[in-house]
Amino acid sequence: MNSLWARIEPLLARVQKPARYIGCEDGAVVPRHAPGKVSWLLAYPDTYEIGLPNQGLQILHEILNERDDAVAERTYAPWSDMSALMRQRGVPLFSVDTHRAAGDFDILAFNLSAELVYTNVLDMVDLAGVPVRTEERTEEHPLVVLGGHCAFNPEPLADYVDVAVLGEGEEVVGDITAVVRDWKASGRTQGSRVGLLRELSKVPGVYVPSMYEVEYEGAAIRAVTPRYPDVPAVVHKRTVADLGQWPYPKSPVAPLTEVVHDRLAVEVFRGCTRGCRFCQAGMITRPVRERPAEQVRTMIQNGLRRTGYDEVSLTSLSTADFSGIEQVAASLNPLGCGGSAPLPHEQVTVSLPSLRVDAFTVGLAGQVAGGRRSGLTFAPEGGSWRIRQVINKLITEDDLYGAVDSAFSQGWHRMKLYFLTGLPTELDEDTLGIVDLARNCVRLGRRHTNRASVTVSLGGFVPKPQTPFQWFGQNTTDELRRKIQLVRDASQRAKGVTVKWHDPAATMAEGIASRGDRRVGRVIERVWRDGGVFQEWNEFFRLSRWQEAMAAEGLSIDWYVHRHRTEDEVLPWDHLSAGLHKDFLWADWQDALAEHGLPDCRWTPCYDCGVCTGYGIEHVVASPVAPAGGSQGTGQDLTRGGEVPVTLLTRRESAVDAVVGGAS
Amino acid sequence: MRLRIRHTKRGKIRFTSHRDTARHWERAVRKVNAPLAYSSGFTPRPRMSFGLALPTGAESDAEYLDIELAEGADPDPGYWLEVFRDALPPGYEVTHVALRDAGSPSLQEDVVATTWLITLEGVSAAEIEDAVGRTLAAPVLELARERKGTASVDDVRPAILDLSPAPAGDDDPRPRLCATLATTGRGLRPLELVQVVFPALDAVDTAARLLRTHQWIERDGERREIIPAGATAARLPVGCA
Numbered sequence: 001m002n003s004l005w006a007r008i009e010p011l012l013a014r015v016q017k018p019a020r021y022i023g024c025e026d027g028a029v030v031p032r033h034a035p036g037k038v039s040w041l042l043a044y045p046d047t048y049e050i051g052l053p054n055q056g057l058q059i060l061h062e063i064l065n066e067r068d069d070a071v072a073e074r075t076y077a078p079w080s081d082m083s084a085l086m087r088q089r090g091v092p093l094f095s096v097d098t099h100r101a102a103g104d105f106d107i108l109a110f111n112l113s114a115e116l117v118y119t120n121v122l123d124m125v126d127l128a129g130v131p132v133r134t135e136e137r138t139e140e141h142p143l144v145v146l147g148g149h150c151a152f153n154p155e156p157l158a159d160y161v162d163v164a165v166l167g168e169g170e171e172v173v174g175d176i177t178a179v180v181r182d183w184k185a186s187g188r189t190q191g192s193r194v195g196l197l198r199e200l201s202k203v204p205g206v207y208v209p210s211m212y213e214v215e216y217e218g219a220a221i222r223a224v225t226p227r228y229p230d231v232p233a234v235v236h237k238r239t240v241a242d243l244g245q246w247p248y249p250k251s252p253v254a255p256l257t258e259v260v261h262d263r264l265a266v267e268v269f270r271g272c273t274r275g276c277r278f279c280q281a282g283m284i285t286r287p288v289r290e291r292p293a294e295q296v297r298t299m300i301q302n303g304l305r306r307t308g309y310d311e312v313s314l315t316s317l318s319t320a321d322f323s324g325i326e327q328v329a330a331s332l333n334p335l336g337c338g339g340s341a342p343l344p345h346e347q348v349t350v351s352l353p354s355l356r357v358d359a360f361t362v363g364l365a366g367q368v369a370g371g372r373r374s375g376l377t378f379a380p381e382g383g384s385w386r387i388r389q390v391i392n393k394l395i396t397e398d399d400l401y402g403a404v405d406s407a408f409s410q411g412w413h414r415m416k417l418y419f420l421t422g423l424p425t426e427l428d429e430d431t432l433g434i435v436d437l438a439r440n441c442v443r444l445g446r447r448h449t450n451r452a453s454v455t456v457s458l459g460g461f462v463p464k465p466q467t468p469f470q471w472f473g474q475n476t477t478d479e480l481r482r483k484i485q486l487v488r489d490a491s492q493r494a495k496g497v498t499v500k501w502h503d504p505a506a507t508m509a510e511g512i513a514s515r516g517d518r519r520v521g522r523v524i525e526r527v528w529r530d531g532g533v534f535q536e537w538n539e540f541f542r543l544s545r546w547q548e549a550m551a552a553e554g555l556s557i558d559w560y561v562h563r564h565r566t567e568d569e570v571l572p573w574d575h576l577s578a579g580l581h582k583d584f585l586w587a588d589w590q591d592a593l594a595e596h597g598l599p600d601c602r603w604t605p606c607y608d609c610g611v612c613t614g615y616g617i618e619h620v621v622a623s624p625v626a627p628a629g630g631s632q633g634t635g636q637d638l639t640r641g642g643e644v645p646v647t648l649l650t651r652r653e654s655a656v657d658a659v660v661g662g663a664s
Numbered sequence: 665m666r667l668r669i670r671h672t673k674r675g676k677i678r679f680t681s682h683r684d685t686a687r688h689w690e691r692a693v694r695k696v697n698a699p700l701a702y703s704s705g706f707t708p709r710p711r712m713s714f715g716l717a718l719p720t721g722a723e724s725d726a727e728y729l730d731i732e733l734a735e736g737a738d739p740d741p742g743y744w745l746e747v748f749r750d751a752l753p754p755g756y757e758v759t760h761v762a763l764r765d766a767g768s769p770s771l772q773e774d775v776v777a778t779t780w781l782i783t784l785e786g787v788s789a790a791e792i793e794d795a796v797g798r799t800l801a802a803p804v805l806e807l808a809r810e811r812k813g814t815a816s817v818d819d820v821r822p823a824i825l826d827l828s829p830a831p832a833g834d835d836d837p838r839p840r841l842c843a844t845l846a847t848t849g850r851g852l853r854p855l856e857l858v859q860v861v862f863p864a865l866d867a868v869d870t871a872a873r874l875l876r877t878h879q880w881i882e883r884d885g886e887r888r889e890i891i892p893a894g895a896t897a898a899r900l901p902v903g904c905a
Contacts (some may be wrong), residue, residue, distance in 0.1 A: 010869075024677060256677060257681070
């Protein structure tokens with residue numbers, strides 16, 4: 001066996017949380033290696049606790065291990081105490097399943113969902129004993145692959161990853177396996193790596209940065225062109241047409257130690273067409289594809305039985321929008337009349353992440369929350385109706401107050417409200433509107449309980465590629481600090497309101513990487529070499545590292561982060577497509593500036609963003625009408641359909657009248 | 665109805681914490697659909713209680729927990745032994761299930777001492793012999809230690825109830841130390857023992873493996889095991905050793 005366990009074991013007595021490194025999880029599929037198989041090491045570039053619950057990694061781990069020609073293991077970023085010991089004692093990055101050296105795998109594939117982990121990618125590649133720059137790798141080294149949301153602008157890592165995969169991985173991992181399998185069978189001869197990469201570049205959804213030439217004109221990009229005629233000029237994302245065909249994970253992994261989302265997760269749909277303009281996830285995962293309600297129920301029952309969890313999270317970008325949500329919720333509620341088989345355990349808690357802001361959703365949450373009612377989180381994102389039209393988060397104050405009143409009346413006493421600041425066209429009155437909303441929410445809550453409190457969580461907005469806001473110049477750290485201070489000052493006088501905020505310095509670093517081009521790669525390498533790993537962790541983050549690295553590379557932070565882009569500018573990711581027409585994105589950006597909202601296309605006519613028509617796929621939505629309750633993102637009163645399990649709608653009228661001044 | 669369970673914790677899973685083990689058990693009882701008794705209150709918790717914490721990284725052949733089952737549950741301990749056998753992650757082996765006497769003290773209150781087999785790295789059998797003799801002969805053994813932020817120097821000699829060299833195990837040629845340590849009062853942890861037996865060496869490097877073999881209670885002035893191990897030997901699953 002090629003296990004490094006005997007060398008890893010002595011290190012574990014000296015590190016924090018050694019269970020991060022042992023594997024052996026309940027439910028984890030056991031990988032079976034064989035000479036002809038293509039071996040994948042699926043890597044999450046953050047700690048085990050954060051990476052293990054990642055559904056993408058679990059799904060691909062299972063799908064690959066089901067194949068005859070592939071085998072997959074998992075690895076996570078070793079914490080700094082462990083990586084230091086590993087380097088000191090010459091132990092390379094290893095898999096947690098069978099403790100093999102990362103360098104022994106054919107493919108080292110990273111799941112990237114946030115930009116600040118880029119330095120960890122370099123650190124893990126280096127720890128694997130693989131040269132960090134692609135140009136220095138040879139046939140003996142694994143292919144370094146990147147997937148996840150960051151693949152929609154992988155340019156900052158273009159010189160460090162061999163392959164970026166756009167979109168959903170279920171099908172494309174098989175295509176990649178086939179190409180690599182043939183290359184291995186042909187002898188993996190010297191000099192054949194370039195040929196392999198060129199073959200891979202022909203696989204739909206696969207982007208090979210080294211096959212493209214970037215020309216500059218001063219600071220700007222003139223063009224990005226393929227080096228060879230058989231390499232596609234534009235790489236399009238992959239999308240599975242029917243989520244019902246992919247009931248994964250079939251064998252959910254229950255970790256042996258505490259992780260961030262320590263519960264069963266069942267994905268109820270993928271994609272979102274609410275059209276929030278700041279939201280990259282919503283833009284790049286279109287169209288909406290629901291899982292059949294019956295399959296959701298089966299996955300919940302099997303998952304709970306296999307793992308022994310007593311809590312399930314129904315995941316998606318907006319779970320209350322799921323057509324089958326009432327049906328599923330009723331079957332989970334012991335008092336409900338869903339008519340399904342009883343659950344294996346008596347006490348099951350259901351959590352609904354990404355709650356929509358309306359009373360219907362709260363009723364639903366109350367129905368499934370079991371006994372636990374610690375806190376509820378809503379994301380109005382903007383402090384005024386005007387700014388919410390700009391960002392297309394079309395929830396009215398009535399929606400919010402209805403939701404909050406309903407929640408307080410049903411026994412919750414702590415609300416958390418997420419807001420963004422530094423949004424396009426944002427004025428101080430929009431920012432201060434955040435405090436008004438929070439104060440009114442507390443006031444509503446105090447009618448039900450004296451303990452009512454609201455926590456405002458403020459994040460600095462980072463414009464993301466492939467969204468209508470990709471042209472917007474991000475606020476400076478000074479401006480973000482000023483706005484945060486505005487909110488803090490105003491909330492001093494608001495009883496029951498607490499304000500939390502993200503560090504604007506980290507927001508700026510994220511901005512550098514978010515819309516960076518290939519030249520930013522050297523900045524990331526400098527930050528990493530200077531010790532800047534785990535940049536999402538406060539104890540490791542230092543903005544000066546990024547500022548110094550930018551200066552050393554002769555790059556302007558202002559140009560990359562704070563500058564508004566023009567319509568004719570070639571963006572670093574223009575050759576990578578999530579299916580959205582650039583014309584559509586620009587028009588939507590102009591609509592944003594004009595404060596025009598855009599309704600959800602699931603229930604209103606198609607406005608041709610490009611995805612469905614371009615890829616010949618469609619929404620898979622069981623219900624042709626919007627679910628009941630709230631304004632459904634249209635800003636209009638759409639209350640209809642199923643019974644809304646909310647008790648205090650009548651009392652709400654007077655409550656809201658008392659506190660709402662001049663709502664739309 | 666209350667069950668008292670004895671189990672092992674061996675192999676890679678020893679790097680999980682005592683709290684992790686509690687979670688493994690909570691999931692296991694739900695997996696097998698055991699009818700648990702729940703605490704009353706706003707958030708009902710299953711009635712399970714665990715014995716003395718096993719240090720993270722240490723193995724054991726003698727871990728205990730008590731589980732309270734709802735009325736009407738199968739009263740045969742042998743049934744539950746079979747049911748729990750396959751419900752836990754690899755590395756655990758449920759070796760005994762007994763009915764707990766009504767009114768008996770909790771595990772935490774009851775245990776007075778534990779016995780350890782400590783596999784030693786970088787010391788010869790002769791050196792162990794020497795060190796054990798020196799330790800047992802010392803009238804006072806001072807140890808500087810810190811717990812919960814308070815530093816103190818304690819005489820830990822009274823906590824060493826028994827100490828002797830032990831032969832190597834079947835799967836590891838390295839010599840071992842067998843120690844019975846008091847758990848009442850401040851007690852003495854196995855790593856702390858290694859520190860006082862081999863003051864010149866790094867305790868973490870020297871104590872390559874720690875195995876708890878017994879937990880002792882006192883009845884009528886006599887020390888006895890909570891549930892005697894008997895002839896049942898622990899099996900280790902392949903891959904997680």
